[in-house]
Amino acid sequence: MLFSGKNGKNGKNGKNADVAGNGGIIEMRSLRKVYDTGAILVEALKGIELSVAREEFVAIVGPSGSGKSTLLNIVGCLDVATEGSYLLDGEEVAGMDLDQLADIRNRKVGFVFQSFNLLPHITAFENVEMPLLFQGVGARRRRERVEELFEQVGLSDRMHHRPVELSGGQMQRVAIARALACEPALILADEPTGNLDTTSGRDILGLFEDLAGKGHTLVLITHDMALAQRTRRIVRIQDGRVVEDRPTTQAA
Amino acid sequence: MARIGLIFKLFRRGAQIQRKRMAMTVAAIAWGTLSIVLLLSFGEGMKRSFSKGSKGLGEGIVVVWPGATSIAHAGFPQGRNLRFHPDDVALLRANIEELGEASGEMRRWGVNITYGRRALTKPVVGVETEYGELRNQIPQPGGRFLNRRDEAEKRRVAFLGNDLKDELFGDEDAIGKTILVHQVPFTVVGVMQKKIQMGTYGGPDANNVVIPLSTFRSMFGRRYLSDFVLRASNVDQNEILKRRLFEVLAAKYRFDPADERALQMWDTHESQQVTRNIAIGIQFFLGVIGGLTLLIGGVGVANIMYAVVKHRTKEIGVQMALGARRSYVLGPLVLESLSLTALGGAIGVGAGWAIVRGLAFLQTKANSDALEFMGAPTFSPGIAVTTVLLLGAIGFLAGYFPSRRAVAIQPAAALRYE
Secondary structure (H helix, E strand, C coil): CCCHHHHHHHHHHCCCCCHHHHCCCEEEEEEEEEEECCCCEEEEEEEEEEEECCCCEEEEECCCCCCHHHHHHHHCCCCCCCEEEEEECCEECCCCCHHHHHHHHHHHEEEECCCCCCCCCCCHHHHHHHHHHHHCCCHHHHHHHHHHHHHHCCCHHHCCCCHHHCCHHHHHHHHHHHHHCCCCCEEEEECCCCCCCHHHHHHHHHHHHHHHHCCCCEEEEECCHHHHCCCCEEEEEECCEEEEEEECHHHC | CHHHHHHHHHHHHHCCCCHHHHHHHHHHHHHHHHHHHHHHHHHHHHHHHHHHHHHHCCCCCEEEEECECCCCECCECCCCECCECCCHHHHHHHHCCCEEEEEEEEEEEEEEEEECCEEEEEEEEEECCCHHHHCCCCECCCCCCCCHHHHHCCCCEEEECHHHHHHHHCCCCCCCCEEEECCEEEEEEEEECCCCCCCCCCCCHHHCEEEEHHHHHHHHCCCCECEEEEEECCHHHHHHHHHHHHHHHHHHHCCCCCCCCCEEEEEHHHHHHHHHHHHHHHHHHHHHHHHHHHHHHHHHHHHHHHHHHHHCHHHHHHHHHCCCCHHHHHHHHHHHHHHHHHHHHHHHHHHHHHHHHHHHHHHHHHCCHHHHHHCCCCCCHHHHHHHHHHHHHHHHHHHHHHHHHHCCCCHHHHHHCC
């Protein structure tokens, strides 16, 4: 934890940093993303350089339209860059087909969305089980793992409820359990407290800090500076570029 | 295997189509299936009835009439009428090894037939023993067709067509009774079994009196045959048989074997092929109509699946974000569409089968010639296979195409969808 800020700087400043040896989780080089809207080309990312090392807790901030959602999509392999290189936990993502991207998301990335994105027709348990199912984990091992995860997020008594029967904070905890299911290299959270009241938001943030303390790599995307300050490093995006990259006071 | 299991599991968790829409679609598929099953069954019944009918005249037989020469040959001018002699049958037997059964036939119209006080005017035919076999004139139980001793001894015995028998005797038993044919007493030895006869030369067999050729000749003083009825020992050899007929008869009657007008022939094998092709054509046509009806049901399923996919775009995005490969999204959706089709198909096939059985039952009761000619609708394995394949293809396509687009985009786009 102590060197996380430094690692970030290394990533940003020295391109020859021994990334592979360090086991950097995110290594982005000259990343560009251009949307073809038909009439005009919109350049959402104009050459992003970003490194995130293992066990970092990073906030990516920026006003809307800055390209931070685009960056989130690419970091999470939900979309692919137009140009440039992106190594996720040592694997080059550029050039992967849709199924390879699905596999790498499954193995390496856990998502936490602002609107939870739980599947509404199945129980909380089944929601958490879903990524394990895709990975082909056997039924018994799946059950053990899911029960363990519910314990971890403190929702064991709500396992067999459907999402509509849960509160916002509970739903987000289910989503976090789901994100953790496959022990991903990276947890990617997009405004995770945006749809929650203050108490639940604080709850969820506590859970994230807990995870960070246990050595998970977390990337949080937000426009809430108060929230960002609780992480250890802030990367500010503006107009498709990284304009600021600094450790927070928490990092000290 | 594990993946197929996963797809089934995802299907079980995901399938939740709106009830009303689903019911309408299942009804559309059931209706389409019902119509294809019924149309094909009627076609099949008609095909079988046609085939039975075209065999009523005789299976694979060739009827040969004498014609007139159209080519001058061996000093004879063209336009000479030919006539067959009764001994020609023996000549053909001796010279054509492909020949199976054969019979000469003489025919006289408008003969007085009397039994008791009832008198009719009917055709009488004189034939040899093998004629019954050739022309599918099967005796009813208790009777027989003409035999060799009848022929050899010029017996006055008669084999009656079943309609003629009914006219003459009503419900009374005819076997062993004496009738007058041309004022000469004959003993009835057999009555023909009822048959469906589509082809005929000189009236339906059900209306004829059949007597031995030898008796016919001495009674009416006829010297020449009306025609021969022949069959090759193997149906495939009909063409050789017809060529050899020209050769052998041309040698005897001195006409050019290439003179096609000298002999007139009716090859029922050929006309049976034509009839069968017509029946297959009709069935195909009915099948196409049924298939189009079913296709409308398929469009309904596709429509529903489009709505389902659209409705679930975000869920699909979430699943993909969690690492679902394309097949994990496509598979359950295709299964959903297939299960809708299967449900509708099962209802349609069940209803179709029940109706076909019901109609067949009614037909046995109705005793109508028109219904009999149309044939009982028949549900055959071929129809079942056709229907299942069509339903399967429709279900698959109706599921695959709407879903294909949903998985061809990056999940980021699907997740943005509201």
